[in-house]
Amino acid sequence: MKLNKEITRRRTFGIISHPDAGKTTLTEKLLLFGGAIQEAGAVKSSKIKKGATSDFMEIERQRGISVATSVLGFEYKEIKINILDTPGHKDFAEDTFRTLTAVDSVIVVIDVAKGVEEQTEKLVEVCRMRKIPMIVFINKLDREGKDAFELLDEIEQKLNLKVTPLSFPIGMGYDFKGIYNIWEKNVNLFTGDPRKDIEETIEIADLENPELDELIGAEAADNLREELELTEGVYPEFNRLDYVNGDLQPVFFGSALNNFGVRELLDCFVDIAPSPLPKMSDVREVKPTEDEFTGFVFKIHANMDPKHRDRLAFVKIVSGKFERNQPYLHVRQGKKLKFSSPNAFFAEKKQIVDEMFPGDIVGLHDTGNFKIGDTLTQGEKLNYRGIPNFSPEHFRYINNADPMKSKQLNKGISQLMDEGVAQLFTLDLNGRKIIGTVGALQYEVIQYRLEHEYGAKCSYENINVHKACWVESEDEKSEEYKEFKRVKSKYLAKDKQNQVVFLADSAFSLQMTQQKYPSIKFHFTSEF
Ligand code: G4P
Numbered sequence: 001m002k003l004n005k006e007i008t009r010r011r012t013f014g015i016i017s018h019p020d021a022g023k024t025t026l027t028e029k030l031l032l033f034g035g036a037i038q039e040a041g042a043v044k045s046s047k048i049k050k051g052a053t054s055d056f057m058e059i060e061r062q063r064g065i066s067v068a069t070s071v072l073g074f075e076y077k078e079i080k081i082n083i084l085d086t087p088g089h090k091d092f093a094e095d096t097f098r099t100l101t102a103v104d105s106v107i108v109v110i111d112v113a114k115g116v117e118e119q120t121e122k123l124v125e126v127c128r129m130r131k132i133p134m135i136v137f138i139n140k141l142d143r144e145g146k147d148a149f150e151l152l153d154e155i156e157q158k159l160n161l162k163v164t165p166l167s168f169p170i171g172m173g174y175d176f177k178g179i180y181n182i183w184e185k186n187v188n189l190f191t192g193d194p195r196k197d198i199e200e201t202i203e204i205a206d207l208e209n210p211e212l213d214e215l216i217g218a219e220a221a222d223n224l225r226e227e228l229e230l231t232e233g234v235y236p237e238f239n240r241l242d243y244v245n246g247d248l249q250p251v252f253f254g255s256a257l258n259n260f261g262v263r264e265l266l267d268c269f270v271d272i273a274p275s276p277l278p279k280m281s282d283v284r285e286v287k288p289t290e291d292e293f294t295g296f297v298f299k300i301h302a303n304m305d306p307k308h309r310d311r312l313a314f315v316k317i318v319s320g321k322f323e324r325n326q327p328y329l330h331v332r333q334g335k336k337l338k339f340s341s342p343n344a345f346f347a348e349k350k351q352i353v354d355e356m357f358p359g360d361i362v363g364l365h366d367t368g369n370f371k372i373g374d375t376l377t378q379g380e381k382l383n384y385r386g387i388p389n390f391s392p393e394h395f396r397y398i399n400n401a402d403p404m405k406s407k408q409l410n411k412g413i414s415q416l417m418d419e420g421v422a423q424l425f426t427l428d429l430n431g432r433k434i435i436g437t438v439g440a441l442q443y444e445v446i447q448y449r450l451e452h453e454y455g456a457k458c459s460y461e462n463i464n465v466h467k468a469c470w471v472e473s474e475d476e477k478s479e480e481y482k483e484f485k486r487v488k489s490k491y492l493a494k495d496k497q498n499q500v501v502f503l504a505d506s507a508f509s510l511q512m513t514q515q516k517y518p519s520i521k522f523h524f525t526s527e528f
Helices: 002-008 023-033 056-068 090-099 118-129 148-159 211-216 218-234 240-244 262-272 403-419 441-454 479-487 507-516
Strands: 010-017 071-076 079-084 105-111 134-139 163-165 167-170 178-181 186-190 199-203 249-253 294-302 311-319 327-330 335-338 343-345 350-352 361-366 375-377 394-400 423-427 433-437 458-462 467-473 492-494 500-504 520-523
Touching: 002 010, 010 023, 010 090, 010 118, 010 262, 023 071, 023 079, 023 105, 023 134, 023 262, 071 343, 071 361, 090 118, 090 294, 090 441, 105 118, 105 148, 118 134, 118 148, 134 148, 134 262, 148 163, 148 218, 148 249, 167 218, 167 249, 186 211, 211 218, 240 262, 249 262, 294 403, 394 403, 394 441, 403 423, 403 441, 433 441, 441 458, 467 479, 467 507, 479 520, 500 507, 507 520
Parallel strands: 010 079, 010 105, 105 134, 134 249, 163 249
Antiparallel strands: 071 079, 167 178, 178 186, 186 199, 294 311, 294 375, 311 361, 327 335, 327 375, 343 350, 343 361, 394 433, 394 458, 423 433, 423 492, 467 500, 467 520, 492 500
């Protein structure tokens, strides 16, 4: 019974946005409501500041911050909320994709002036394909921006979503008067005076109530009535099932910086956002309410202190209760492990705990057993799937720049790849190692960390690769497959799981190869 109760009171989600839309500010305000922090400014921005590419100390500093903000847990109205941090910087997009496998819902933050931006499009697409429930928060209403209807249109078209507003702005920028909360049927007035409580909530259940005219002026009141009538005609009525199934996205307006419209968002979120959902494994669907513990690793963070080289593996609990000092099966390695100091995450600290429940993230100290995607169970042999590698965008040979340290280099590369910093491909032809990354920034991170954490030195060399494709053939003994392997031997490599990868040097050669060998499948992700 206790398990059920704990599951229903959990909400595990991520906030996604294009950098600068206000993700950090919103996170901080949500924590303030939960009483998890006492003052604004307590959550440091984990974004990589512009120009940080050559500033290694900055990268380290950011890494430190990103450990601290990886999971922010707090309680609000007896609901246990876990916010999973998703880096906004596009070079770390893959970290964000992986984190999205561990959330049960997301909040999408959009800047009212900039509208839908590139990074938002990419991240929302991933959520849409996985049918993750999404709430949209349009931020910075205290500034001049796009018209509300225009924005809702843009969201529907660019993000391919079906939206319905649950709040509506009254004016904007200089004329911003507040929002009408469609969900709670009240008006929140924006006083704009930071010395006072910025928001005043007044119940206006009936829009025809003349009090509305007094509050915001007759003209604004008439406008609002018209606009709300229009929204009723154009947008579907909110329906929780559609939202939870990923078919309808409610929209809120507000200003995170002014802490305006944030409480409304949070109140609605705890009401409608789903508690932990069942998850598909390679053998069956697992329900959170099952007695036996299962979970999977979605993130690994190396210790910041080079003297203690252990790492922290972040495990999302899918089912059952996780208990300290219990033996759990590491399915890939087929061995049992016990964890004497599992960490739970709170807003500003982590703490050793005895038990945790589905939806929670447990941090496990690891000396090199885990890699991203690994499954832990109470004994059942099942694997959670769905954390594929995507084809990297950049490729370079990695060379050993200090022959005395080749062991350290290999260990370092192997561990950094397990952490998911980049992907390693080994050429069939000559065994040379190629590092593939999503962004150019990772090469500097790898070089810096190899030197500082493993005492190894590396150098890079350019290589012309357009895309990495995972190769699949129904019949590996067929003449066609044999010919492909012979003719293309120069371009074939193995990934870290020993899967065959074709490194196409141009879009044209990829297309030609696909045409020439029709029985072979070329996949752009490692999971197919
Ligand atoms: P991010 O995590 O999505 O990258 O965004 P972040 O919260 O860091 O916000 C980006 C900038 O937008 C910050 O200003 C922040 O103060 C501002 N901002 C956030 N919400 C609002 C809002 O509702 N209204 C207005 N007017 N601004 C908002 P900055 O100058 O880049 O940084 P800072 O020096 O204030 O930290």
